[in-house]
Amino acid sequence: MRATSIGHAGILVETHAGSILCDPWFVPAFHGSWFPFPRNDQLSDDLLARIEGADFLYVSHLHGDHHDEPWLRRHLRRDIPILLPGFPTKEQQRTLAALGFTEFVRTVDTEELEIAPGLTVAIHIESSITDGPGGDSALVVSDGESILVDQNDCRTNDLGQLGAHGPVDLQFLQFSGAIWYPMVYEMPEEEKARLCRAKVESQFSRAMRYVEKVGSRYVVPSAGPPCFLDEDLFPFNVVTGDEPSIFPDQTEFLARLDAAGHQGLLNIPGTTIEVTPGGVEVTHPLPDDEVEAIFADKGAYLRRYQADWAPWLHDLKAGWARPSTDLLATLREWWEPLLAMAPTLRQQVGANMLLRAGDLDVLVDFPAGEVRAWDGEPYAFRFDIARELVETVVEQRAVDWSNSLLLSLRFTAWRESEFNEYVYNFLKSLSRLRMRRAEAEVVRKLTPQSELEAAQEPDIRIGDHVVQRRCPHRNADLAAFGEIDGCELVCTLHGWRFDLDTGRCLTSADHPLRVRPADEPAPSAEHAT
Incomplete structure (x- = not known):
């Protein structure tokens, strides 16, 4: 070969x-x-x-x-x-x-x-x-x-x-x-x-x-x-x-x-x-x-x-789309029906996102499912992107802005607190097919049935602790990717960290880890449910 x-x-x-x-x-x-x-x-x-x-x-x-x-x-x-x-x-x-x-x-x-x-x-x-x-x-x-x-x-x-x-x-x-x-x-x-x-x-x-x-x-x-x-x-x-x-x-x-x-x-x-x-x-x-x-x-x-x-490079930049007459109206017409399809995803974002496209400030109100001009409302996430790049991907009707825009690194970003994967899941799912799957993925992750299935998988021992087999971030096998770093467990697949005393995720909210000291008996079935 x-x-x-x-x-x-x-x-x-x-x-x-x-x-x-x-x-x-x-x-x-x-x-x-x-x-x-x-x-x-x-x-x-x-x-x-x-x-x-x-x-x-x-x-x-x-x-x-x-x-x-x-x-x-x-x-x-x-x-x-x-x-x-x-x-x-x-x-x-x-x-x-x-x-x-x-x-x-x-x-x-x-x-x-x-x-x-x-x-x-x-x-x-x-x-x-x-x-x-x-x-x-x-x-x-x-x-x-x-x-x-x-x-x-x-x-x-x-x-x-x-x-x-x-x-x-x-x-x-x-x-x-x-x-x-x-x-x-x-x-x-x-x-x-x-x-x-x-x-x-x-x-x-x-x-x-x-x-x-x-x-x-x-x-x-x-x-x-x-x-x-x-x-x-x-x-x-x-x-x-x-x-x-x-x-x-x-x-x-x-x-x-x-x-x-x-x-x-x-x-x-x-x-x-x-x-x-x-x-x-x-x-x-x-x-x-x-x-x-x-x-x-x-x-x-x-x-x-x-x-x-x-x-x-000079010729490429010369071909980027020029500002349109009504970018805001185009985004509203495109995105609001998608937001309506994803109530659970919107709830997980739970805040406003501001898109600054040059001289245009667009607010994506996830709780309300609206796209409108920003009027000074508070926001938790902000992206500053040159308007010609936004115009270009809008003109292309790019359904995955991670691939078509964000990986360019041609923007700056700010967030109020920790990483929120659902903001990016929205920006990667800008079609009806993609948004349908994005919403289903959120529902699957939050449903009690998924938690029950995870609970039924045998826990594993890592160092002096017993932890659940799968990382709550993206289901990575912690038998392969889990490492103890002081008082924290690290999932080396994506670098997410968890407090070994409480199981609290230190990288993002709402991703707790089931964990106990190895010398502590497992909870009874009554307490585990």
């Missing part, structure tokens, strides 16, 4: 039975904010031909750094068979079909499928409203001799499943950040820097848990970080290590792997990894000293990259 990095989460997997093109991303994403790092706009003609001639296409999910719509539209034949994750909706298939693709191979979550003689795949999905009605996915590829896990940035809850298809030879996985928090938030710089350091540590800890559970012979850092070439966003790059950013590059994670006794493989776009039962051979497209210079002299590398793409 040969795996060639093509940038970010992109991989070309080639076997004797066929080839699979995974997550090709070449056109900068999120309003020209994210660029592949290292750059992948200088691949060899031979590799580009193999990419465009692949036998199968796999797109893990619909985020713009994985689903590169402009590139897919121009570079792949329309009848390439597309391996579809078994998401609960057909949104991904409809999206790809709208680009003209015609051949789809729909898979069943975790089940192995032979797609060509001697070539087997299994796609594992993680479906959550926080990823949209589709979700995210990971791919396992076997050619009968070697097994590759392309985990990209899929945060599976059951870690053991990815290794259940046999001993893993190569594991590609995300280690870096892929979110706007805390960089865009208004807060003291010292606090922001502290939160960035904590976020990076949480990212590394999460990735290491996957590494330990999957047990691959070799680990390949993948799916990040991006780099930022717009001068306004350039400080988000980690160059000196002092920047308030959650985007460290793979050299830092490789050091963590090495310290823990795992074999990590440095890769850049064009790096080929040949896997055999006897070992691995890594071939870079550049001399070793030039590969090293990408990371050792990263600032100069990024400035050259920036200069090459400056004209493209």
Whole structure:
């Protein structure tokens, strides 16, 4: 088996039975904010031909750094068979079909499928409203001799499943950040820097848990970080290590792997990894000293990259939508019917959100389900976004503002108190289909039946405490992700923290954890109900 990095989460997997093109991303994403790092706009003609001639296409999910719509539209034949994750909706298939693709191979979550003689795949999905009605996915590829896990940035809850298809030879996985928090938030710089350091540590800890559970012979850092070439966003790059950013590059994670006794493989776009039962051979497209210079002299590398793409960025910005005549009326007509569909979600937000779009202040009154001009009313959440960007996503009728707008990091935010996931769930669910699922997800999480089901799952012991098996945030298995940190339990999947004495969630309200000292008897059935 040969795996060639093509940038970010992109991989070309080639076997004797066929080839699979995974997550090709070449056109900068999120309003020209994210660029592949290292750059992948200088691949060899031979590799580009193999990419465009692949036998199968796999797109893990619909985020713009994985689903590169402009590139897919121009570079792949329309009848390439597309391996579809078994998401609960057909949104991904409809999206790809709208680009003209015609051949789809729909898979069943975790089940192995032979797609060509001697070539087997299994796609594992993680479906959550926080990823949209589709979700995210990971791919396992076997050619009968070697097994590759392309985990990209899929945060599976059951870690053991990815290794259940046999001993893993190569594991590609995300280690870096892929979110706007805390960089865009208004807060003291010292606090922001502290939160960035904590976020990076949480990212590394999460990735290491996957590494330990999957047990691959070799680990390949993948799916990040991006780099930022717009001068306004350039400080988000980690160059000196002092920047308030959650985007460290793979050299830092490789050091963590090495310290823990795992074999990590440095890769850049064009790096080929040949896997055999006897070992691995890594071939870079550049001399070793030039590969090293990408990371050792990263600032100069990024400035050259920036200069090459400056004209493209200029033209992109020139095409952003100009202010319309009545943005407020458009948002009201679009959003108020969606708010009416989601009374439980609105209740969980429980406050106003202010959207400042340039000279227009729009208040989203979640308790009342209204969208109106702000007239000085109090609010608990605020987003300041350039009006032309808001106009652009409104003109596109973008249904997921996390993907289409917020991941650009081209905004600032403020919140009155702790994180409220339901605000973002609303902004990710701006269609009737998505909002129907968003509301159902909230109801499911709050219903007593779900609590009863969770209560029936055996508790587990972590250190000197017995805790419920599943994290109340996103159902992660605490047997894999739970860690004791002083008087707190940390779920390393997303870094959420809980007070071990009370079970109170220290990261967000209304997510208590069932916990007791290990030497304390379990409550009786009478008291447990």
